[in-house]
Every structure is written in structure tokens, then in C-alpha cells.
Amino acid sequence: MNLFTIPSPSSLWTTVRPGGAFNIACSFAALWAFVKVLRMLRWRVKTTQLLGPPRTSLVYGVSHDLAISQNSAAMYERWATEYGVVYMIPSVLGQTTVVLCDPRAIAHFYTREIRTYVHTPLSLALLEAAVGKGLLWAQGETHKRQRKALTPAFSNAAIRKLTSVFYDSAYKAKGKWDTVIESSKDGDAVIEVQNWMNHISLDTVGIAGFSHDFGSLDGKPASVTEVFDTFGSNQPSAMNEFFILLASVFPIILKIPTKRRNLFKKLSVTMEQISNELLIRSRREKDANMSQGGEENSLVGLLIKSEGQDAELHMSAEEVVAQMKVLLLAGYETTSGDLTWALIELSRHPDVQTRLREELLAFGPDPTYDQLKANLPYLDAVVHETLRLRPPVPESVRVAAEDDVLPLSEPVRTASGNMTDSISIAKGTLITISIPAINRSSAIWGPDSKEFKPDRWLTEDGIGGKAKEVQGHRHLLTFVDGPRACLGKDFAITEFKTVLSVLVKNFVFEMRDGPNTPVEAARGILPRPRVVGEDGTGVPLRIRQYE
Template identity: 85%
Template sequence: MNFFTIPSPSSLWTTVRSGGAFNVACSFAALWAFVKVLRMLRWRVKTTQLLGPPRTSLIYGVSHDLAMSEDSGAIYERWATEYGVVYMIPSVLGQTRVVLCDPRAIAHFYARETWTYVQTPLSLVLLEETIGKGVLWAEGEAHRRQRKALTPAFSNAAIRKLTSVFYDSAYKAKGKWDTAIESSKDGDAVIEVQNWMNHISLDTVGIAGFSHDFGSLDGTPSSVTEVFDTFGSNQQASAVNEIFILLASVFPIILKIPTKRQNLFKKLAVTIEQISNKLLIRSRREKDLNIGERGEENSIMGLLIKSEGQDTELHMSEEEVMAQMKVLLFAGYETTSISLTWALIELSRHPDVQTRLREELLVFGPDPTYDQLKANLPYLDAIVHEILRLHPPVPEFARLAAADDVIPLSEPVRTVSGNMTDNISIAKGTLITISAAAINRSSAIWGPHAKEFKPDRWLTEDGIGGKAKEVQGHRHLLTFVDGPRTCLGKDFAIMEFKTVLSVLVKNFVFEMRNGPNTPVEVVRGILPRPRVVGEGGIGVPLRVRRYE
């Protein structure tokens, strides 16, 4: 006897057409809701329930407040003072995030990144749409393989060879600024420095990474800079986009909606892909014809071409090779130009610091070598790391727990039930947030002067407090994160930063156009950028004169 029969496709279609479609939809909706409830119950049982701020919005929790704030790090720090070194915040559409502000918890987290803690669905979609499935997108074994293939291009030996490229870009900018000042009647010129830092960064990464000169410093229009600059030009649109991104954190498919900003991202992706493709074709042709110098096999392009070989241990597909090129163009352009701009702003605000740095550079004499930049200019090193501390280009990171975990704490926190605990349980599916800005500028970690620009803190033994020493990132900072996903280009970026800053400060004096108290705000480009209040786009006009 048959207790049930399998309906034929035609009879199913008849059922749907006769009104069953609504019932089917309701059944799927009910099943989806049931699964969500089960996951929520499991999450609540498996995850330590922590104290935290109340929601300020039924839809956004506190996420909208953070997104619209010019200094979200200060908000995270205030909550850490109030609720403990780890706490929970209500997020979009009922989501909850765990925020880590404890050095021991953060070290544990970063040691397990790419395996236990992975990119959020939103991050994966954004990265794939913009720069492809490269080293920033990949997780686990794929990330390890891609990173290992690229590592030789960022060794000390490789960066030592690139120091001359950094100097060339800096001196090109110097020449253009000399001309502008010569044509001025007053012996100085107002120069929009952020655009120039963009040009320096783009030309440097083009030549250093791909042996390609974009010509940006020579005035050649670049589609890359045009697209990048457009992101910061409409702040009203940027504010609307924050809401768009918040909703996309729950429903990433929203990113498929063709908004103006999403169209910009697509244009950026197409622009970078076109450039990367041309450079890749040229490099393959040069390899086939044996054009180029010996030793270039450990350049970025050399390693990418080498990884295409099918019999290579660290083989990368053509899609992955293209993605690495996009990553390097994007990261090399955006982050370093932001840091250089902040450096010129802080030196203009603090003329005594600027003078002291110039004196160190002038006493040293000729342009320092790679090894001298690393070890023989302590005040330059202090200023560079103080900028990286106060103004991390990427202020916060979000990850998703791919498995259950227990995170240890350096000090106990109180749970919702009132108990004290020195570790917290994290269930699979938990969203984790770490604010680099909050950790880098925390008074509890860096002491009472944490919010001040004080390069001297890097020059004395007791300048870095005991709590700051517990932070395990580069020089106790989270600017380059930590663990398996530590920024691959960290040493490249620091050396470029030092080289360019040394040339500019040795030759020019910088002042805020309207005095040292000129207000500066943070605006939303692809990454947060500084802007002088009242300027359009990403304008940072400084008064520049030659140092005589």
C-alpha cells in the first residue's frame, strides 16, 4: 500500500496556478522564520550576554549613530568605560554585535582570523564587486596561498630597491611646488595638498608595483583619481549611502540596486580592471621576449606572472592575479595618501614639531638611505607612528564567527545576569567589531594624553604605557591589524610615508591657510578623509613656502 505518492511536475504546476503559490510562499516564509528563531535561541544560549548601550533606533540600533559620527572611536571608547572592555551593541534590524576593546581579547581574535573569524557577507560582496577575489577577499587556505605568493615582493630587500621610486615621486612634487611658489608674488603658494598626496601615491604604486607611470604628477589625467575623488565630492549622497550600507549589512543583495554610489563602485572596478589588464598583458609579453632586468622575478608583477604557471606550488588563477593587481592599486593609492595628508595637517597645526623634524633632517644631511630611514631618524619615525596612531585610514573592522569560541579577557566584565567573568563565549554567527581608532586613542590604554598629537611618546622608554604594550599589533597599534591578515604592504607604506615626508619637510614650510586653529573635519570617501571645513570635495589647502 502506498501511503503517499509523489506528484508529477504538471500536477504541482496546476496546484500553484490554482492558488497554491500563496500557500507555498507562506510555507517558505514560515520555515525561514523558524530557522531564524532557532539560530537566535542557539546564539543566546551559546553567547555570553553582555551589557551595552540601549538602541537609539528601532531599525538601526546604534549603528546609524556610529556611521554618522565623525569620531566613532570616541563613542566605542566611552561605552568601554561604561560597560567594560567587551560589550554588546544593538545593530541593524535586531542584530547584535560584540565589541572588543580589550588587548588580550583582541590578540586572541586576530590569532584566529581567516579561520574562526571571517569576513562578513557584506564585506565579501563589497570586496568582490570592487576588487575581486584577491588576498583581501580570500579566507583560510586560499588566503594563506595568495599571501605567501605575494610576500617576497614586500621583503626588506624588495622595498630597499624601491626607495629610489619613493624619492622620485616626492621630488617630482617638489619641482611642481617650486614652480608654483616662484610664480607667486608673496613667496608662498596655497596648495591643495590632498590631491598632490593622491598623485604621489598613485604614481608610486604604479611604478613600484607594475613598472607603469600613470603620469599623475605630470598632470596626465587619470581615470583612477577621477573616480576616487568623486567619492568624496557629494557628502549628502555619502550620508544617504551610509543608510544604504547599514541595510545591506543584513541583506547584501541590496548592493545590486543601481544607486549613484554603487554605479561609482562599478565604474571604479571597471577602471582598475582595464588598467590591470593592460599592465598584465604588457608584462606577459615582456616575459615572453625576456625584456627586463634580472631580479624582477621578485617584483609584484614578476611574482604574479610566475604564479600563473600551472605547475607552480602557489598557483593563482587569472581571476586571482587580476584581483591582486586591483588590491594593490586600491590599497597603495588610498591609504598612504590619507596618512600623508594627515601628517601635513598635524605639522601645520604644530609648527614647533615641524621645525624640530626639519632640524633633524637637515642635520642628517643628504637624502637618507632605506636603512637610515628605518634606524637613524628617530623623530621622523615618531611622527609617522603618531600619525598612524591618531588617524588610522581604516578606523574599524567587522568579522563573523565561523565557529563557536571562548575569548579570554585581561580584566573581568559584568554580564547581563550580574556575574563577573574573565572570558566570554562566542557562538557561531556572532558579529564581532574592533575599532582601531578606539584602541589607538584610548585613554585607558595610552594614558591621559592619548587624544593629543605627541610624537615624543615614541622616544622615551615610559612613553608607551603598560596597557598599550599589551596591544600586539605593529608598534602596539591596530592600524595595520594583526595576525594572519596583518597588512602585507605595511613596510612598503611606512617607507613611502617616511621618504615623501622627509623630502617635503626638508624643503618647505607648511601652515594652515587660515591659521593653526583652522577646523578640519572627516568626510566619507571610500575611506574617511580629512577636509578643511568649508572646502568642497576633499580640499585641504595649505600655505606653503620654501625653507631658506
């Protein structure tokens, strides 16, 4: 080659391009690191630095310990005892999370939840993938508009009219159980109750919300039933937990097609197909229903009404379908899990079960909606004690969208050793509240806080002074609080009471392997009970008819 030959432009670019691309990449990486350092410095200056547990993992902080624990609430409570009612925990890849265990700080947090404290990018991605851009996903004015549009479907008047639907599902399950028990030789039968509670809840929400019977109590095959049931038999793998933890920093990781992500995708597609089918049918029936005095305040009626371009609280087609998916998911997952927990606790505490049955039998006929609310105090106590000990949703995790100051009901010691009665929170700070940790806290609920003790709801002094400081339904965080408080609370509690009253009046429940049978937390879509050694979320109970 002649040393004086001028290289062609293409060969010159081939020579320079790799180095140029590398330099550009390095420049972007340096800029990203610089911005991260500036944000970290601002965060450290603006946020009160608190005490907290040391990291147990360089990568995960303490997040992996919490994720694999059978009782993360106990870990949060132990740290609150050691470090104060507000403290910091090290999280994934150097992140820090502020944990709130103080009733006053928690009340402040929930009142500002849709503006100051908002979903994290991970939460938004997970919710959108599972149920779309509906009420659970929405924030700010969008959340306010969607909630206002749906509120009439969950009023006292609306739930009062739906009580007969709850009874119908409960009695359908009773009839199936009677058949199983009567065909047994010993006068009792072992029945896997969680699956039945799932199907009671799904059929109920189908009829009550959409005038559609999924028929799962009759064994009717339906795509949504099959997908929901699959979650119970497919527990999250260690690899899935690894992806979720890293996704808290890099949400794009959720795009990786894990088995569980594919299951969520299938669930979302299935619920969307069913929602669209129900909407098409309901639109066709709308005029006929209205001419016969049909209820526009039913959930599906409100959704169809909101589709109109001139509707005061207009929702897009995407939002309408998302609301239906939310109700399907919530109707299947939440009440069914707590009904299962209630049957477990009654099986473990036969004296409580007997006392509840006596109250129900003494009352006589099936109570109305208003009687369920006011005339059966022990049923109310059993239901709320279950809701206290076993909230379906384990945590509220949010990120601060702006700087804020959290007031405290008692002072805490900062990392520098000073005492303070308020905490400065910088924009970008992660906040978490462990709902079961607050519901079961000994400092808040007293020394018997871990016990299933319905009597605490029956006396004036049963709910202690500290517990009374917790804002939320009956001083519980089970339905959270503030503008994101569960819209379906009354629906869920009425269904819970109705189904439990029918089952306890007619059957006696025992743990199959004795009252000390160990039960652990498994995971459907949300945490679920499971008898240790059972597959999926199996809860087999020995059941006989009450004579």
C-alpha cells in the same frame, strides 16, 4: 451557466493557483522564521550576554548613530568605560554585535581571523565588487596561498630597492610646488595638498608595483586617476548610508544601482582594464627582462610567475587581476590619506615641524632605506604618531564561523550581574573592533592619548603598560595583526617617511586659515581629512619654501 457544468482544468487552476502560491509562500516564511528563532535561541544560550548601550532606533539599533558620527571611536570608548572592555551593541533589525576593547581578547581574535572569525556576507560582497577575489577577499587556505605568493614582493630587500622610486615621486611634487610658489607674489602659495598626496601615491605604486608611470603628478589624464578623484568629490548620500546599513542584513540590496555603487563599479572596471593592459605588456617583456637579470620578485613578476599551471603557488587569471586592483586601491587610498594628516598635524604644531626639519637637515643627504628605519628617531616618531591617531581603516568587522571563547585581560560584568574573565562566542556572532578607539584609548594610552605627541615614541615610559599589551606593529592596530596583518606595511611606512622627509626639508607648512582651522572626516573610498567648508576632501595649506 449550468450549475452542473464541470469546470475546465485551466479555469480550475486559475481558481486554485493564487491560494496555493500564497500558502506555499506562507509556509516558507514560517520555516524561515522558525529557523531564525532556533538560531537566535542557540545564540543566546551559547553566547555570554553582556551589558551595552540601549538601542536608539527600532530599525538600526545604534548603527545609524555610529555611521553619521564624526567620531565614532569616542562613542566606542565611552561605552567601554561604562559597560566594560567587552560589550554588546544593538545593530540593524534586531542583530547584536560584540565590541572588543580588551587587548587580550583582540590579540586572540586576530590570531584566528581567517578561520574562526571571517568576513561577513556584506564585506565579501563589497570587496568582490570593488577589487575582486584577491588577498583582501580571500579566506582560509586561499588567503594563505595568495599571501605566500605575494610576500617576496614586500620583503626588506624588495622595499630597499624601491626607495629610489619613492624619492623620485617626492621630488617631482617638490619641483611642481617650487614652480607654483616662485610664480606667486608673496613668496608662498595655497596648495590643496591631499590631491597631490593622492597622485604621489598613485604614481609611486604604478612604478614600484608594475613598472608603469601613470603620470598623474605631471597632470597626465588617466581613467583610473579620474575615477579615484571622483570619489573625493562625491560624498556618500543619506540614501547610500541607508542601503549599506540594511545590506548588513540583506546583502542583495547592494545590487540596487545607487550613484556610489555605480562609481565603485566604474572603478572596478577601470582598474581591471588597466591591470589587464599592464599584464599583457609585462608578459611580452618578461623574457627580455629575465635575460637582462630582471627581478622575478617584483610584484608583477611574481604575479606572472604564479599564472603558470605548474607554479607551486598558482593563481587564476581572476586572482592575478584582483591582486593588481588591491595594490592600486591600497596604494592610492592609505598612505596618501596619512601623509595628508601628517601635514595637517605639522601645520597645527609648528614646534614639531621645526624639530623634524632640524633633524632632517642635520642628517644631511637623503637617507637610505636602512637609515630611514634606524637613524631618524623623530621622523619615526612623527610617522607613528600619525599612524596611531589616524588609521586609514576604521574597523575590523567579522562573524564567528564556529563557537569560541575569548580570554580577557580584566573581568567584565555580564548582563546577569556576574563577573567573568572570558566570553563565550557562538557561531554566527558579529564581532567588531574600532581601530581608532583602541589606538586613541585613554585607558590604554594614558590621559594624553588624544594629543598629537611624537615624544611618546622616544622614551622608555612613553608607551604605557596597557598599550604594550596591544599586539600589532609598534602596539598599534593600524596594520591590524595576525594572518591578515597588512602585507604592504613596510612599503607604506618607507614611502611615508621618504615623502615626508623631502617635503619637510624643503617647505614650511601652515593651515591656510590659522592653526585652529577645524578639520573633519570626509569619505573618499576610505575616511579622509577635509578642512571644514571645503568641497570633497579639500585640504588647502599655505606653503612656502624653507630658506
